[in-house]
Structure formats: structure tokens, C-alpha cells
Amino acid sequence: MTKHFGDASVKFENPPVIISAAAIVGPKEGEGPLAALFDKISDDILFGKDTWEQAESELMRQTVELCVQKSGLSAGDVQYILAGDLLNQNSGSIYGARSFERPFFGLFGACSAMGMAMSLGSMLIDGGFANYVVASASSHFCGAEKTFRFPLELGTQRAPTASWTVTGDGAVLISATGRGPKITAATTGAIVDLGQKDVNNMGAAMVPAAADVIAKHFRDLNLPHDYYDVIATGDLGMYGLKLLKQMLSQDGFTAVERVNDCGLLIFDTQKQDVHAGGSGCGCSASVFASYFIKKLRDGEIKRMLFVPTGALHSVVTIQQGETIPGIAHAVAVEG
């Protein structure tokens, strides 16, 4: 166990390299502040398909295909695809990955999926089990509303603390060698549940898990609080981010001004009527695979801690009176 540090962290001996990244999003995301950075903006929310679930699978398939294509490799060169999404039985990833015919690991961590996929993918590479893996996470606004909330046709009013599920997929191709930002360390989150029950405020449900994994990351690896230029959480939204900063401050974390949230970057929360901000597995994944990957490549960001966060409830557990367990995984990326 030479690469394990502290309670929950690993440092990679030969840091895996992100040699390619792709992000494809839907129309609403294409009207947001990151529009110029996405590889493709579909003006069709159905991505040419008949249903929202098929649309998400097609979005996933296109994004993974493009990510591999941009690297100059072909799907056959990839040893493993690791992918997650929000739909029941991971339908978005599974039907999307089907055509690649590559070894496949389906992951469920709700909106923390990209953190899981990048952490596990990096371990497979640094462990000597693969040269190339693809990590992907997707979500679709309509599919998520149908799965977790109300029929869209009802036009149900949204709570101010509710977030807007991103229609998007972000994929990265992680390699044992090559040029690009490197994944240097990862801290794997535990399930943290402080008893929050409000599904219209998932930010609050995920904050304790985010605070926990960030604290463990710095403690396990004995890093100064200002080590990273940016700490980017998954999708806490504006209220969640505020709470996280409070929690971190109370715990003595001295670099809270460096913490930002992917859910606040992908939409203009003033103009786009998304309430608390963006969410969904595809939110942090597509923001990382467009905005952050560019900043890392350009040297604008030298080191970042990417912390996708997930709310792990289901409709059934909530209807049974259960609370919302949260989880977050931290992935360190250096340019």
C-alpha cells in the first residue's frame, strides 16, 4: 500500500495524463457563459432520438467518441470505459457505451460520478492495468426531472434552492504517458449524511461530504491550504457553496476564496432562470472537460482540486422518509 496516504487519499507514482477531453451540451448550456468552450452544442434536446433517455445515451456516445477521436486514438485502444449518470440502472451510460464494445465499469455516485471515474481510472493506469481509460459522466435535464421530480408537462414551480440539471456529458481520456494536465492525487469520499431531507436543496445535503473530503485531502497529503489555485466543487449551487465556505472557515480552512462551484460556472444564474445553479453528473464533468481543462493547458491554472459532489437518494427512499446521503470525491489535477 505504497501509494495510500492518511485516511482516504492516494498519490500517483507516475501521475496519469489527461491527453484528451470533450464536452457536449444541450441548448440551454449553449446559451451560458461557457458556450465558446464546449466542443459541440446541440440545438436539439433530443439529440436526434425519440426519448430523453435515448438522447442522454446518444449524448454520452458522441462525447466519448469525440474525446477518443481528438486524441488520435480509436476506441479499440482504450482498455476501460468508466462512466456514470443519474438514470435508474445507469441507462444513460450503458446504452451509450454499448456500441464501443470495450471493457466497461458502470459507476453510481450521483453527481459525483466524474470524480469516481477519474479516481478509479487513474488508479487502473498507475496500477499498471491500463494504458488508456475513458472517464465519462452525463446527465439530461428532462430525463432527470422525469426520474426524480415532476412530469415536465405540469410546469411545477421550482424552489429557489432547486438546481437545474445540466444536459451535457464531459469525457476525458486518461493515459499512462503523453502531454497534458496530470492527475496527481485523489481522495475518495465516504457517505456523509447529516439528516437533510429537502430534495429541493441538494446543495445543503452534499456540503458536509464536500467539506469532509476537502479536509481529508489536505490533512492526508499534508498540503498547505493555498496549494491549489482553484478548488472546484461538483454542483453545490449558490446556497450550497455559501454553506461550504462557512463550514470550511469554521474548521479553520484559510483559502476559502479559492473555492468555486461548477454549477455556478455553467449558467448565468442572473439571466438563465436556473435558481441555485446547474447540477447533474454532466455539470461538473462538462465544466471540467471544457473550462478547466483549457485553463490547465494554458497555464492559467497550475493546480486544481476537482471535487464532484453527489446526493445519493432515490425517489423511493425519500418517499419512505429517509434522509439524503451525500458523497464527494476529490481529484488533484496539475497543469
Added chain:
Amino acid sequence: MTKHFGDASVKFENPPVIISAAAIVGPKEGEGPLAALFDKISDDILFGKDTWEQAESELMRQTVELCVQKSGLSAGDVQYILAGDLLNQNSGSIYGARSFERPFFGLFGACSAMGMAMSLGSMLIDGGFANYVVASASSHFCGAEKTFRFPLELGTQRAPTASWTVTGDGAVLISATGRGPKITAATTGAIVDLGQKDVNNMGAAMVPAAADVIAKHFRDLNLPHDYYDVIATGDLGMYGLKLLKQMLSQDGFTAVERVNDCGLLIFDTQKQDVHAGGSGCGCSASVFASYFIKKLRDGEIKRMLFVPTGALHSVVTIQQGETIPGIAHAVAVEG
């Protein structure tokens, strides 16, 4: 990529050791032929809880706790818990793992979950990222019927090719060192879909994936067909197993008589009215963690290939006319 062989296989340099295993099941499984081998048989299908979903989580929690306890370790010694189940958003594993407060990877591969958990867990250990991991997979008959089929109260007649979801959890504690059967190799399955649409015949949907991963395993690692004493598939059931043997024979596989199915071992298909046999993530997991682990420890089986299989559809995708994608993961265990 020193440990990768062929298309989809890895061989472990320092084969991880299964130092502990536990299997807990429900009343019907406790009336089957493996009754004497389970650690605990609950006569309460609700495991003391109010709902089937809570029952599955409690079953998972108890099994993981017992597995760790039997090793003489405590949960705090475990670096990662990897777990999967069939419920929407992996509720069985998530609410079950919550109280352990350990780094957690949620996996979705339907009934192939135990294969994923053991493969990834072994990679984390042999890769130097952990000393101890727990791999777990669970299912609950009532929760699965509710999620995928009809309300139990309807008493809907079952098709002859339908299987009976096992109420059970199997967990193993995999270690970098110690005494016990060793995980020597793993072949990770791709999604295989030959167009089967009948959700009452999931065995047939999973057979092509099982045949594919078994063929790759022998080819990648250049093994003689009689290398393993037993090849135990996840839960193809009696019709699926027959089909698999046909497919393997047609492909020139010369050791078909060594292939058996966990779904046929856990129930007495003549007396227990389970039609095609047992299924569910907890089927192969609990059979492995009771019946096979004992035979491996006793030397009755020297080498086995454990091949949990999964049908990756959801109710929504089937209602939309989609086919059932299958997957299977092969894990080599030597006594």
C-alpha cells in the same frame, strides 16, 4: 501496462487474498440446498425494518459488518468499500454502507456487481492503493419485483423462463497479504447486446456476454480450457446455462461440463418453485461467499473462474422498446 493481457484481462503481480467472506440470506434461500453454508438466515424478510429497500440496506450492512468482524479487523482498517445492487440509484448499497463512514465506490452492473467489485477491488490492492477492501453485492426479492416487475400483491403469474431474485448479500474482504484463496486474474466484460427483448428471459439476454468474457479470458491469458475446476456464471438460470453451453461448444470450448450457474445452486429448482433459478446481485455474491469460498478453502476446488452476469436494462428503456444489454465479468480465484 505490465499487468494487462490481450484484449480485456489482467493478471495480478501479487494476487490479492480473500481473507474473509460472509453471506446472509432471507427465508426462502434458507430453505435451499446451501442453507448450512450461510452465515445467517433471516426468518424475517424485512430484516427488522419497515420497507423492502430498508431491509436490503440492513442486509448489506449486516453482511459487510460480519465479513469485517470475521477477519478480526474493524471497518476503520478497510480502505475502500465497493458495492452494487439492483435498486434505482443503488439504494441498497448506499444506505447500507452509510454507517461505516469509509471511502465508498458505488457500482452498477446489475447482477454482475460482485464481479466488478472483486475485479476493481483487486486492482486497487495489487496497484498499491489499499491493503484491505470490501466487495459486496446485494439484492432483495421484494425490492427487485417492485423495481422491475409487478406489485407483489397482484400475484402475477411468472413465465417458466423467469428467475427468482435472491434475497441475500455476499461480501468478501480482499487483502494484500494473509491466508486464503487468491484472486489471480480478471477479465472485464464489454456490453454485449444481441437484441433480446424478453425481460422474462434474462438468462438468454446475458448468455452472449458470458460467452464473450469466458472466451476472452482463456484467449487473453492463453489458458487450456480445462484450467479451472469450475466456471461458475452469475445467474443465467437453467435455460440460460443450457444456451451458454451450446454457444461455448459451438465456439470450440472443450470443457463445457465444468460450467455451472450460481442461480441453480442456491435453490432446489425442482422443489422451490423458482422456475429458471435464482438471480439478483446477491445470488452469485452469496453463493460465492458461502459455497465456493468453502470449497476453495477446503481444497475441493483448486481453481475457479467466477463469472457474475448482468442484464443492464431498466423498466423505462424496455418500455421504450429497447433491447436488454448484457455484461459479465470473470474473476479467477485459486485456493
